[in-house]
Amino acid sequence: MPTIKDVAARAGVSVGTVSNVLSGAATVTGGLKRRVERAIADLNYRPNHVARSLKKRTTRTLGMIISDIANPFFPELVRGAEDHAAERGYILTAFNTDDRLDRERQVFDLLRSRHVDGLLLVVALEKDESAHVARALAEGLPIVCLDRRPAKLAVDSVTVDNVAGSQACVRHLIAEGHRRIATITGAANMYLSAERLEGYRRAMAEAGLPVDPRWVREGDFRRESGYRHGGALLRLTPRPTSIFSGNFPMTLGVIEAMRDLGLESPRDVALGTFDRLALADVFRPRPTAVEQPSYEIGAQGTRLLIDRIEGLAPAGPRHIVLDTILHKGDI
Amino acid sequence: MPTIKDVAARAGVSVGTVSNVLSGAATVTGGLKRRVERAIADLNYRPNHVARSLKKRTTRTLGMIISDIANPFFPELVRGAEDHAAERGYILTAFNTDDRLDRERQVFDLLRSRHVDGLLLVVALEKDESAHVARALAEGLPIVCLDRRPAKLAVDSVTVDNVAGSQACVRHLIAEGHRRIATITGAANMYLSAERLEGYRRAMAEAGLPVDPRWVREGDFRRESGYRHGGALLRLTPRPTSIFSGNFPMTLGVIEAMRDLGLESPRDVALGTFDRLALADVFRPRPTAVEQPSYEIGAQGTRLLIDRIEGLAPAGPRHIVLDTILHKGDI
DNA sequence: GCGTTACGCTCAAACGTTATGCCGACGAAC
DNA sequence: GTTCGTCGGCATAACGTTTGAGCGTAACGC
Numbered sequence: 032m033p034t035i036k037d038v039a040a041r042a043g044v045s046v047g048t049v050s051n052v053l054s055g056a057a058t059v060t061g062g063l064k065r066r067v068e069r070a071i072a073d074l075n076y077r078p079n080h081v082a083r084s085l086k087k088r089t090t091r092t093l094g095m096i097i098s099d100i101a102n103p104f105f106p107e108l109v110r111g112a113e114d115h116a117a118e119r120g121y122i123l124t125a126f127n128t129d130d131r132l133d134r135e136r137q138v139f140d141l142l143r144s145r146h147v148d149g150l151l152l153v154v155a156l157e158k159d160e161s162a163h164v165a166r167a168l169a170e171g172l173p174i175v176c177l178d179r180r181p182a183k184l185a186v187d188s189v190t191v192d193n194v195a196g197s198q199a200c201v202r203h204l205i206a207e208g209h210r211r212i213a214t215i216t217g218a219a220n221m222y223l224s225a226e227r228l229e230g231y232r233r234a235m236a237e238a239g240l241p242v243d244p245r246w247v248r249e250g251d252f253r254r255e256s257g258y259r260h261g262g263a264l265l266r267l268t269p270r271p272t273s274i275f276s277g278n279f280p281m282t283l284g285v286i287e288a289m290r291d292l293g294l295e296s297p298r299d300v301a302l303g304t305f306d307r308l309a310l311a312d313v314f315r316p317r318p319t320a321v322e323q324p325s326y327e328i329g330a331q332g333t334r335l336l337i338d339r340i341e342g343l344a345p346a347g348p349r350h351i352v353l354d355t356i357l358h359k360g361d362i
Numbered sequence: 363m364p365t366i367k368d369v370a371a372r373a374g375v376s377v378g379t380v381s382n383v384l385s386g387a388a389t390v391t392g393g394l395k396r397r398v399e400r401a402i403a404d405l406n407y408r409p410n411h412v413a414r415s416l417k418k419r420t421t422r423t424l425g426m427i428i429s430d431i432a433n434p435f436f437p438e439l440v441r442g443a444e445d446h447a448a449e450r451g452y453i454l455t456a457f458n459t460d461d462r463l464d465r466e467r468q469v470f471d472l473l474r475s476r477h478v479d480g481l482l483l484v485v486a487l488e489k490d491e492s493a494h495v496a497r498a499l500a501e502g503l504p505i506v507c508l509d510r511r512p513a514k515l516a517v518d519s520v521t522v523d524n525v526a527g528s529q530a531c532v533r534h535l536i537a538e539g540h541r542r543i544a545t546i547t548g549a550a551n552m553y554l555s556a557e558r559l560e561g562y563r564r565a566m567a568e569a570g571l572p573v574d575p576r577w578v579r580e581g582d583f584r585r586e587s588g589y590r591h592g593g594a595l596l597r598l599t600p601r602p603t604s605i606f607s608g609n610f611p612m613t614l615g616v617i618e619a620m621r622d623l624g625l626e627s628p629r630d631v632a633l634g635t636f637d638r639l640a641l642a643d644v645f646r647p648r649p650t651a652v653e654q655p656s657y658e659i660g661a662q663g664t665r666l667l668i669d670r671i672e673g674l675a676p677a678g679p680r681h682i683v684l685d686t687i688l689h690k691g692d693i
Numbered sequence: 694g695c696g697t698t699a700c701g702c703t704c705a706a707a708c709g710t711t712a713t714g715c716c717g718a719c720g721a722a723c
Numbered sequence: 724g725t726t727c728g729t730c731g732g733c734a735t736a737a738c739g740t741t742t743g744a745g746c747g748t749a750a751c752g753c
Contacts, residue, residue: 032474032501034738034739034740035739035740036739044702044703045702045703045704046703046704046739046740046741047702047703047704047705047741047742048701048702048703050740050741050742051701051702051741053740054741058700058701058702060700060701060702063701063702077471077474077475078475078739078740079416079475079477079738079739079740080475080476080477080740081412081415081416081421081476081477081738081739081740082416082708082738082739082740082741083739083740083741084412084708084740085410085412085413085416085708085709085710085738085739085740085741086707086708086739086740086741086742087708087740087741088708090412092455099441100431100437100440100441100444101437101438101441101640103434103437103641105437106431106432106434106436106437107432109431110430110431110432110458113431113456113457113458114458117457122455122457122472122476123455123456124423124453124454124455124456125444125454125455125456126444126448126453127441127444127445140408141453143363143408144408144409144410144411145411145412145453146410146411146412170363279641280641283641283644286644286645287644290644308641308642309432310434310610310611310614310639311639311642311645313614313617313618313621314617314642314645314646314647315645315646315647316645316646365708365709365710366709366710367709375732375733376732376733376734377709377710377711377733377734378711378712378732378733378734378735379731379732379733381710381711381712382711382732384710385711389730389731389732390731391731391732394731394732409709409710410708410709410710411710412708412709412710413708413709413710413711413738414709414710414711415710415738416708416709416710416738416739416740417709417710417711417712417737417738418710418711418738419738
């Protein structure tokens, strides 16, 4: 692979001149410039980005930490981030942590050693230890948190309005005539669980509907917990006529539980859920779903991050909150 | 951020010695080694991977080119690749091309300049131009093709047995009593389309069933083409009792078309399809589906690639062909 | 005609590592 | 007692860039 020296030799100039041509500096004569460009083309030369990174102390690489790319919420988010990054000449390298704090810490070390210019972060746990995030921030690494936001940390973030989203969903269930509406919340160590529960409570309260304490069950965002808590809810008497779950995998569990009990949606129980399976509008049952604008979260987060990196963003943490989109399902 | 010089200064040794400690060279005395390790810990030093890459001429980074991470086939594949890469100390940076050849070429240039150690490639088009791939190969860049394989190129690959998978699926439809089975194939410029069609033909032939030419329609792997061709098939008289489509998005289109015509699966038409939505086993309709072991494709492809990079793989291209898994649906 | 300025280019010093050659000290062997 | 290995450790030259200092030439003002 040819280096800048080879180009310089072939064009009969110094390496500095070639570098200037490459960086588009104004200090390039017509004649020499053409000779250099000719040599570059002849040799099919591409600048060595590693050497450039070392010298310029910037890698034009963004790290991205998510819990699991196989979770259908993330691919769109990653795609949004990658598209915007590419547009501005950055590349993205993504890591899965499965929401495990030890993996997250490992990846932080890795990214530090790799000298990424910035970090898009979906924190594993919002309410727990985030000393490693704080330290990275203190060391000057720009970070933007997506979807979730660590407690008490002055960091940029792009999230959705969880309260309003849930509220809209439950409101729709109520509007369709449901009165006994139960809910399965997410893991207690995340704010978004509490927010989504709050949306449910507000919708019930504004409609003057009582909330039976047995209707509120704390899951952990996993399918199995949807199955377990869904089963429990479906066995109550009187049975709730509707169940709102805090994310999609738990809804899958609820549907399983219904099937086991010979129940069908929407005939027996109407479903509401946070998140939405993009492809699944042709399948049944079709729950009323709160869609998060994942692509936008990724894209806007990346825009904010790169603005920070390039010193384009105003000081002080910015918090962008995006609206969710309600998809009415079968009631 | 501290450098190796800072560590050397603090430990009162030369940088070479620190480097030796870091690389675990045997030439380290107990006393000095401890002093160096102490300094590393005190300063919270992490080696600068960029500098190391420049010097060692290897980045421990793998490039991955796929068509679109938002296509549900890919997340598992990426995850498999990333897990195996992490295990062996490599990181992965992925790029989406939307199956566009110009994007693919751009990304090739980018990766070359970034000096990735190897490339996991899902080629945009199998039968078309692949001069850029050939050139990269000639320049010594290790490449492993996943899922698809470019025509006439001696390159490692990990694919699935498309013929056997399709054949098993159609065979099952036949075993369940279907006789008039139609198929929608994928884009003609990919071998896997032809292979999946071949599986269909073999299953029909071995059962002695005639194939009405009207039953074989060429789609393009997109949902819309499933809708269009599905609609056409469903309007035939006599109507096929079963439709086998070459991938999942097209099946979605077929289901849409059925709904438009007031038809239901499995009551009116049984569905068979290549690919499978992991989460969707709880939804209806539930087609008989040929699952590709995506995670395995990613993991095995990465193993092969890293073996190549590290000189562990025997010469000559290797082709790994994995089996598909048949999931019987509602008939 | 000389000093100044502007311009175009070259030179060389970084950036943070690794790897190679080398040196001094210490034992062992003769 | 001299000669050798050997072994631990140091100094330093790369790796391929960017960048600021430096320098020769030409144009210009006085």
